[in-house]
Amino acid sequence: MTVEAHLATLKQKHGSLEEQLHAERTRPSGKEQTIVELKRQKLRLKDEIERLQAKISH
Numbered sequence: 001m002t003v004e005a006h007l008a009t010l011k012q013k014h015g016s017l018e019e020q021l022h023a024e025r026t027r028p029s030g031k032e033q034t035i036v037e038l039k040r041q042k043l044r045l046k047d048e049i050e051r052l053q054a055k056i057s058h
Contacts, residue, residue, distance in 0.1 A: 007052045014045045 001009075021038045024030045 003052055003056055007049060007056070010045050010049050010052070014042060014049065017042045017045065 017038055021035065021042065024035050024038060
């Protein structure tokens with residue numbers, strides 16, 4: 001898998017997590033622990049995306 005393909009996959013996963021986070025926040029019985037975990041996962045992906053983008057641009 002190329003770096004670009006991996007980056008595209010990570011961006012797709014990040015978007016999916018954003019959708020899950022939105023759904024959990026708008027759910028009346030949304031659990032705070034689930035929201036916190038989704039945010040953590042999104043942040044990890046964002047960091048990885050930024051790292052790969054920096055690698056590509058250098």
